[in-house]
Amino acid sequence: MTESWSERSVEEKESMGFAEDDGHTRTGTVWTATAHAITAIIGSGVLALPWSVAQMGWILGPFTLLACAIVTYYTANLLSDCYRTPDPIHGKRNHTYMDVVSSCLGPRNVFLCAIAQYALLWGTMVGYVITAATSMMAIDRSNCFHYKGRNAHCNTSGNLYLILFGIVELVLSQFPNLEKITVISLIAAAMSFAYSFISLFLCIFKLASNHTFQGTILGAKIGGTVSLSTKVWYAFQALGNIAFAYTYSMLLIEIQDTIKAPPPENKTMKRASLHGIGVTTIFYVSVGCIGYAAFGNKAPGNILTGFYEPFWLVDIANVAVIVHLIGAFQVYGQPIYAKYENYLSKKWPESVFFHKVYMLALPFCKPRAFRFTLCKLILRSAFVVLTILIAMMLPFFNAVVGLLGAIAFWPLTVHFPVSMYMAQAKIRRGQWQWVVLSFLSAIALLVSVLAAAGSVVDIIHRLKHVTMFKTKL
Template identity: 80%
Template sequence: MAESWKEEGEVEKESLDLEETDGHTRTGTLYTATAHAITAIIGSGVLALPWSVAQMGWIIGPVTLIACAIVTYYTATLLCDCYRTPNTMHGKRNHTYMDVVRSCLGPQDVFICAIAQYALLWGTMVGYVITAATSMMAIDRSNCFHKKGHKAYCSTSGNLYIILFGIIELVLSQFPNLEKITVISLIAAAMSFAYSFISLFLCVFKLASNHTIQGTILGGRVGDDISQSTKVWHAFQALGNIAFAYTYSMLLIEIQDTIKSPPPENQTMKRASLYGIGVTTIFYVSIGCVGYAAFGNHAPGNVLTGFYEPFWLVDIANVAVIMHLIGAFQVYGQPIYAKYEDYLSRKWPESIFLHKQYRVRHPFSKTAGFRFAISKLILRSAFVVLTILIAMMLPYFNAVVGLLGAIAFWPLTVYFPVTIYMYQSKIRRGQLKWVMLNLLSFVSLLVSALAAVGSIADIVKRLKHATMFKTRL
């Protein structure tokens, strides 16, 4: 017995020593990892789910929601096992998604992964700005309708709200890394629960007041309000919306790199993924299906914009969306900051501009204060400003969400996790598991291609009738 305890102590000490070898002490737990996961998964995509189900109908819509959840969780478990190379307690840590690809695949795959991952992260930040502004405008409009009546003209511009959101993110972007925004991430996760519950409640209330279930087996009917081509493009776009709603893999390794051990990080991260994806799937299926049952084939692109009463509850839901997206914007932005700052630091290791730290003392404490580098202050601020400007130019919620889902789903959620797992597990060509994993990859590629076509077609159509830098609701 004594020897057994000694061995456990030695293993724990060895593991703790290993924590320090890369100069990074990890403090993350199952709870913080789950919070980060929920914050990363639940985002603007949930608000588009009733519309997405409406484009495919009562059979294909719910099946797609559940299928995407299963695929996302399965590939997430594969990716968790690739955090260390090889997958043992003493394996080399891969701190980012790209590090995993670099450890197992060639430079060409690293380049493709970099384009897909960072395009998605940045695109998602753009989408979050659009969604936050939409929620702010929805609050303004619901209050207008409450005061003047539902027949009043209550159009509102979103540019001011986009700028206000950008100012908040300019401040938060100066937090040094993902671990330092854990509190913000926890608040954001709580807010995601809040507006998901409220959205579901409002949909249930509307469904009950209708006294009948809306919707059809195959979604919107051609000839009623839409043409055949529009229905096809919207159905493809809906695939991208649902895929985007489950987007998570591109942040999984970064989240896993915050977890302390023992137990092994992959075990903790698999449980965090199960809890995160499981909870969000319950919300997604509930909101998507109940929202469709309530609105039918005329479900709005953002479900909260379909409600005006009770105005105070709708306002609370939209405020929760805004607070969630404030945190989620940083969860997606921190990996981008870390990547280009690491590149610049290695390229110019002696640069004072990049490396010199300044400290602003806290007025009520001699020890506390805020440290910053001029480079971070300037470069991060410029990045946030550029993101805000792009959001002003492309204020198309559903189309942008669908395109982001198309970009992410096959390469990041399926192809790289599957390919890396097969490499690390030494699965031979021709084995049953090899065949099944490649079949999964091919079907996912087809889904991504269809989603991209539908979303691009919708964006092109909208650009013909749009005015740049004029976001209205």
């Protein structure tokens, strides 16, 4: 019996001149895919988890962390089956999330997906600027307390730090594409693990020094400055924070596209998702719950801002956050640059502004010349400046993170994967699978709406009590 293409080994395919059915050689395994998945999931959202658990308490907090993990894993499996269409084993490959949407749902849904995906990308960039500035201010403040004492006046303004971060990103934004900043991306991934583990260690140390568990069954108590409505809006916002921490689906197809076959890519990706989300969930539950046990209902919005000693370790963690976000800003920004530059260059194919390449000599660097177009130089710089200005106007870490989670959770994590799976599997309206998946999508939509409402209300409330362009910690 003749072997099918998918049953041939990589060596056999390479001996025939190419490794896979589309001509690309893929070497990814379940372990490389797991590493990519963990790197994609773990990010600055982990810093908001103790605060999020504090808004819900000891029952709803851990339950929400686990529920989001289960939903993310389930929909990731559905999405894995859509990597090849119309058959998950022998169908045509889809190299990106939008390719899957196009193949399964058509061009109209591609437009809707693009709105959600690029809104999330840009919103995340704004959130990263705020987080980086917060970490810079935290370093300044912890050093102030260390040298002047805990009773010293150590309030610090973040505008200078926002501007410094923006200057670095202005330079990095001129790199032509993601391939040219691979080293920065790898360093950023390593830094995310560094500050995440330091945060967990600091929380464990504080919990041990307290000699008791903090926190309550229902979370933050009503009274004083916390009214019933404030508690409700904060709880909704916490939903968005937790959902944002598990953001993963929009990168899953790109990860799956690196996996070699056999076994089938969807089978390998499902194992990688189980390992990646499983490890991340254990870590998230540990940080969220131990952080809450250590700080109780007074858990800070960014857990690292709650520590001042040992100041050198706190500084290392905050530096790791800053380095991570410098690279992550570009990872999220480069797809946006590529999208509008492609569109504009096709719209005006003869324009010097978009097509003429200029060269600037660089005597001490390789390559020896910096190549650029006026479009890239001006529009990318303007985009970075606009992002920094928005971050200055909305310096609210938790509210912005909650809003990003709301934007990502329903459309990108649940709705599109569920809809694409039902289209590919030909699940008809009224079948039990259709009912279950539609109910899951409806619940996710409700969570996103509530999370968005809580975050928007908090942003509006804070804007009434803040001076524009006066970011303080």
